[in-house]
Amino acid sequence: MSRAKVGILVSFVICLCCVTSSTPCNRRHALHCTAPWKKWGGSCYLxxxxxxxxxxxxxxxxxxxxxxxxxxxxxxxxxxxxxxxxxxxxxxxxxxxxxxxxxxxxxxxxxxxxxxxxxxxxxxxxxxxxxxxxxxxxxxxxxxxxxxxxxxxxxxxxxxPIGSCFTTNNEGRLEVDSSCL
Ligand SMILES: [Ca+2]
Ligand SMILES: [Ca+2]
CATH class of the missing domain: 3.10.100.10 (Mannose-Binding Protein A, subunit A)
Structure with missing residues (x-):
């Protein structure tokens, strides 16, 4: 499996966990590149x-x-x-x-x-x-x-990439938890 596909799969699983979890969904960990690094596939580039x-x-x-x-x-x-x-x-x-x-x-x-x-x-x-x-x-x-x-x-x-915390907003969308940056 290509690194790009792995990255997409990981993101999908994380989102799925947030959608289906019965417990409050916050501080999920995801692969993340901090600016000015740019994400491509499964890596960060500068x-x-x-x-x-x-x-x-x-x-x-x-x-x-x-x-x-x-x-x-x-x-x-x-x-x-x-x-x-x-x-x-x-x-x-x-x-x-x-x-x-x-x-x-x-x-x-x-x-x-x-x-x-x-x-x-x-x-x-x-x-x-x-x-x-x-x-x-x-x-x-x-x-x-x-x-x-x-x-x-x-x-x-x-x-x-590094692990980073995400939270879901009221609409169920993922947002970066600023306390984790
Ligand atoms: Ca040459
Ligand atoms: Ca040579």
């Missing part, structure tokens, strides 16, 4: 403002309690591209360990990884391109290009 090198971008995400994102589907790739709004962003994949062997954040040895290379990429231009960006000059910013790790690009950080 794009950094300042362009950084690949390693500095990964560190910036780590300091936010997150990891630099590597899309795992066309849908997630499109979502990250929409966050980028035309700027160059890092994809958390590298072939620094072994040239031509791409390893992405969250991928495991021996398993196929999702990639979305632009035409003619990856080309390891000059023998020095071991990191990956979503490149705004290909196909509306949704294709990948391998680049030098020392260039500056923005990072999309990804982290798990």
């Amino acid at each position: 794009i950094t403002q300042k362009p950084l090198t690949y390693d500095d971008a990964r560190e910036a995400c780590r300091r936010l309690g997150a990891k630099m994102a590597a899309p795992r589907s066309d849908q997630e790739n499109d979502f990250l591209a929409s966050l980028a709004q035309g700027s160059v962003i890092w994809v958390a994949c590298t072939d620094r360990r072994q040239e031509g062997e791409w390893e992405c954040e969250g991928s495991q040895d021996g398993q196929g990884i999702y990639t979305n290379w632009g035409k003619g990429e990856p080309n390891d231009y000059g023998g020095r391109e071991d990191c990956v960006v979503l490149w705004p000059f290909y196909d509306l910013n949704i294709k990948w290009n391998d680049v030098q790790c020392k260039i500056a690009a923005r990072a999309v950080c990804e982290r798990s």
Whole structure:
């Protein structure tokens, strides 16, 4: 089941509990992203403002309690591209360990990884391109290009949602309980 479907299922179960429960329904816990993090699928995403090198971008995400994102589907790739709004962003994949062997954040040895290379990429231009960006000059910013790790690009950080409290109002609709924020 995709993470998006899991998220929808969790939300549905929580709403169903509120509707069917015979006890007063408040302080239900749900998966939640606090602003300015944006929810997509089962994760929260944030794009950094300042362009950084690949390693500095990964560190910036780590300091936010997150990891630099590597899309795992066309849908997630499109979502990250929409966050980028035309700027160059890092994809958390590298072939620094072994040239031509791409390893992405969250991928495991021996398993196929999702990639979305632009035409003619990856080309390891000059023998020095071991990191990956979503490149705004290909196909509306949704294709990948391998680049030098020392260039500056923005990072999309990804982290798990946190639990948050919800209450139901008089109309039975879910509202965030401000005391839980
Ligand atoms: Ca390379
Ligand atoms: Ca390239």
